[in-house]
Amino acid sequence: MIVGMRAGATKIEIDDVIQRANSLGLQTQLNLGSDRTVIAILGSNTGRLSTDIFAVLPGVETVTRIMKPYKLAAHEFKEGSSIVSIGGVTIGGNGIVVIAGPCAVENETQLFAAADVVKKAGANILRGGAFKPRTSPFSFQGMEKAGLELLARAREKFGLPVVTEVVDSGDVKLVSQYADILQVGARNMQNFSLLKNVGKSKCPVILKRGLSSTVTEWLTAADYLLAEGNTQVILCERGIRTFEDTIRFSLDISSIPVVKKSSHLPIIVDPSHASGHYSLVPAIAKAAIAAGADGLLIEVHPNPKEALVDGLQSLTPSDFTRLMQELRPVAAAVGRCLV
Amino acid sequence: MIVGMRAGATKIEIDDVIQRANSLGLQTQLNLGSDRTVIAILGSNTGRLSTDIFAVLPGVETVTRIMKPYKLAAHEFKEGSSIVSIGGVTIGGNGIVVIAGPCAVENETQLFAAADVVKKAGANILRGGAFKPRTSPFSFQGMEKAGLELLARAREKFGLPVVTEVVDSGDVKLVSQYADILQVGARNMQNFSLLKNVGKSKCPVILKRGLSSTVTEWLTAADYLLAEGNTQVILCERGIRTFEDTIRFSLDISSIPVVKKSSHLPIIVDPSHASGHYSLVPAIAKAAIAAGADGLLIEVHPNPKEALVDGLQSLTPSDFTRLMQELRPVAAAVGRCLV
Amino acid sequence: MIVGMRAGATKIEIDDVIQRANSLGLQTQLNLGSDRTVIAILGSNTGRLSTDIFAVLPGVETVTRIMKPYKLAAHEFKEGSSIVSIGGVTIGGNGIVVIAGPCAVENETQLFAAADVVKKAGANILRGGAFKPRTSPFSFQGMEKAGLELLARAREKFGLPVVTEVVDSGDVKLVSQYADILQVGARNMQNFSLLKNVGKSKCPVILKRGLSSTVTEWLTAADYLLAEGNTQVILCERGIRTFEDTIRFSLDISSIPVVKKSSHLPIIVDPSHASGHYSLVPAIAKAAIAAGADGLLIEVHPNPKEALVDGLQSLTPSDFTRLMQELRPVAAAVGRCLV
């Protein structure tokens, strides 16, 4: 951590900073610049300290981190790539995983039709929401436990592991009895109570990026899961909130190489929630693979016109089947393959 | 809801939209424009419908809401201003309420010193966090139940109602036994499970604006509380995430007149979390009052240099006392007074 | 245009809206909804009208566009794709064009070394800045006319068309004497005086997206060029300003399919300015091709360590040569090829 003093800071103010550091067991080194003094705070754990500790002291103008605030998600903690294995499917290796299915589980017919389509088209994992976080209390809130049971039956019938969202820490136990992977949604990325409970469950988890979270905050949220001993963490980029109004969220394509550079965790991309419109899903899905993503999370509905939730962003069975065919050469072009 | 068809949409496509509307019990009216056809979907409940229902149909180019998605928080549902009463203090009337105290409850000495200062300076309600949502799992997470007990003792000793944050739906019962007002933090604004439980508790609640939530989403989140029968809802603007990097969050001053125009709920402002720096708090606090806010939520620490959390944004006792004196003439200038 | 009246709007207020429309030569149609009245303003030119004309009238609550504000850049004006031809190179067809070179022209040695590298690696057009828009007045501002002369000599020597930025409407004549393509930079996207002059020049032009401009505003800015009769317009996505702080700008990958859906103009991508860091350029470049971009604009410097401007985002010769090889299979995977 680097503490920049104001021009004209007094010796007492400088000494105060040094004493504060020493009281925390940290060493310092002084740079007496021509214009202003800079104090380096040394120690391997300064990434965990709040910058406020020094910023609040008189005479201090700036405090800058050199260490990252996340630890366990960082390459400094673990080199290479973490690989998550779910029922024979691995995420984070050379293969590219496709997770597909409806936004919400609506009934057996709909879910089984979707599972059949995505299985035949080559998807590896089935998705479907039983607990739905909805912006308005007057919208459909999901089938809850009945939806989980349908998912479990679909898993058995189609031989696909299933992923579903958990929205409350009190539900983690229940949901993890049915799901192979828990999903923590974008609006819950900093619901730390939920993160701790999902971490304790040791169940594989997809951690969606918060819609206005920086990559650094996202990886620090992953530390909540990792700190509880859950190492099966998959990151999911799903678009961030910007001023652009022709799409629902702006997919941050750069987050893929940035995460690869900083972290050992696998990263997948959700082009459906990012764009909010089926016609934009194929271009974003191909871009994600080309940029190095480890997988995709795509919404598919047997009949989007009748979907209870998010029909506009769902692919039809034929659109999804065509997209799967188009993805194969893109994966090959970057030296990978759909698993 | 207004459905704009693509130029050249066929009669069959237009009829499909009309049939979809009719199947939902809604009437339509057609505008055969010179370039393209526009279909108005009529009915008093269209604000609750997803625009996707029509956007997904062939030949549709745009779907636009005329009705707002929130209902119970809107002026259309209740004219005038809702007033929330807590232990003799009213929020939402002509008086301006000041809620102050430390970010986190650290120990009895710190909390009581803070309570003493804010009481003497004229604050009406004491704040203090017992459960702390922290970006990193390695940061101080709050005193939890012991903190709640200290808050209850401070209430008794200083005669100030207390507000504290609840971060998990499983804790609502516990926290509402100690607190006069529950606070739902910015990162939990769309934790719908928490909102439902806080709504059911009927306990007065401060709903902070999500850091990338629109005013419309914020008022729709308030509908979750109101829909459970909890009418004691106070909104709190605390800054939104933007590109600006000299402050932590950009306080959206316009949200005050926008909320006043659209909703009957009282709105207060938190200049401490918005700015992240004590030196910016007074200017923002005065601006909030001048713009029409019903109150302020300000962090005060007996010794910010030693604060475990957010010391940089906390006012010292003398700074807070001076600010309270400066706020009085501003309140008077807009025809109000500190209560 | 759709005008939504407030609930309870009077007949006089409704008639005022109708009269205002009629006074502009526009027809209207009325929807007497159960809750509120909606008035459709009909006519093929309403996209050019400001919504304020109606929003300012008493009793009006919302005014919504159905028509887009841009005309000449829209698919409604011209179907298919516009193709821009520069010295035998075509942009906007099936081939993918690569424009490469240094950020700024520094001297003959540097420019010619860069031109040699990019030519050998297979780039089609040489870029280099002679007039540099710099954030600070104390930074290097470019070689100006001497830089243009070097670019012209490089064109002759290496047989590559050249593109360079023009920053002032007074310079358009000068720069177009030397350059094959004029570039309008992101910070000048809404310098309408410059756009008009570049439009009049009829010189092919790359219009970079403003760093906080929506796609709609960008296409409307293109209308300034097209309205002057300049049909050789190439759009360039170069990242937008967001809250994310691990990169300089967030490349909006979705803008590629959005532009393709809305406009006939070709679109290229600048991964160098978007990311600000050489290590992120390859992933973004591949993603852009996979998403359907018609070309790339990439910074290459013979020795980035010594670059006067933007060295960090420049590729070395060997990095660029390797990237060109990696791009070919990605282009093939989406049915295209590097030209």
Next chain:
Amino acid sequence: MIVGMRAGATKIEIDDVIQRANSLGLQTQLNLGSDRTVIAILGSNTGRLSTDIFAVLPGVETVTRIMKPYKLAAHEFKEGSSIVSIGGVTIGGNGIVVIAGPCAVENETQLFAAADVVKKAGANILRGGAFKPRTSPFSFQGMEKAGLELLARAREKFGLPVVTEVVDSGDVKLVSQYADILQVGARNMQNFSLLKNVGKSKCPVILKRGLSSTVTEWLTAADYLLAEGNTQVILCERGIRTFEDTIRFSLDISSIPVVKKSSHLPIIVDPSHASGHYSLVPAIAKAAIAAGADGLLIEVHPNPKEALVDGLQSLTPSDFTRLMQELRPVAAAVGRCLV
């Protein structure tokens, strides 16, 4: 400037950084941290250097500025407050200046009616646009020279200095013959060619903040004006682009105390362009004064319903007269007065 090396950086990499600094005439100081080495680059001019110079070197992970990139606008260059004097009106002292008038000069009747109203209500300076930067080429572009002549006649008749926008460096000479203050609009804040010419003119200037510019970039743009010897620079906050959609731009109220802390330049606020809606102007105007702004720039139209440009954000004569009365006690509450 602080250069953080990657963990495990070699001695050669560290020496390269030191040599690069020395080659630029700068001293360095080394911190051999337990985990990684940090190098401080010392010298009073490092704020003018690009961080890329070091970031591009092998082994470097982060480069952080301690010095600000702006110099002449900074308090370090000039303490206290700069005061700009225009025809007897001073901006930047204890008094608060109100600049008011129509968005665009439309004709003599409209301009003189507006001037009469704002003069009588107590405004100090008349505003009116003759050259209008418009998003679409099909919108009214202003009366140009004829508009300037009307402004000059209004000045004579009503005894008010006039401010008008200049949009092209070729027009600076013309516009400064008529105007008392030149305005550089938000979309031209980084039109550096225009800034240089306005700087050379020595004419007082209002520099509006770019709609996605940080405060640091804004002050650095002011350096362009100051570097040409023009010291009569007034900053104008007019809202920034965010995701919020109930207003046109989000007024950054915090920029007022941030600018006051960092710079000696006066700052005024434009609530009309920020909000885009007349009903929000009074609240924002009062907030700006309470937060410490030195003045306001407000749009007033004798008949907003008939305005050619931005009618929705213009106050009527009676609304403006009432607002002026409401502003006086707010100014007094913060120890200032309307001049």
